[in-house]
Amino acid sequence: MSNVHELFHVYLHTDGLVEVEHDGLNSFDDQKEGTYQELIDYLREQVHLGKTEGWTPYANFESAFKWRLLDEDIVFNIPT
Numbered sequence: 565m566s567n568v569h570e571l572f573h574v575y576l577h578t579d580g581l582v583e584v585e586h587d588g589l590n591s592f593d594d595q596k597e598g599t600y601q602e603l604i605d606y607l608r609e610q611v612h613l614g615k616t617e618g619w620t621p622y623a624n625f626e627s628a629f630k631w632r633l634l635d636e637d638i639v640f641n642i643p644t
């Protein structure tokens with residue numbers, strides 16, 4: 565079984581856009597039902613705690629994801 569490496573974005577509405585880099589045994593899309601909502605809830609909680617990035621292992625450290633809250637200027641292409 566090969567490992568999967570993927571990069572995707574999660575929009576948290578008023579909390580911003582998060583870039584997620586996922587490494588695991590399966591694609592994030594192939595995880596059990598409800599996993600994407602759990603990811604959204606987790607990221608929203610972390611952002612509300614004041615965090616802007618992190619690394620989170622799961623599945624007994626066989627999988628993990630890095631995440632970072634993108635700067636609003638990058639997300640909306642606002643010149644500074």
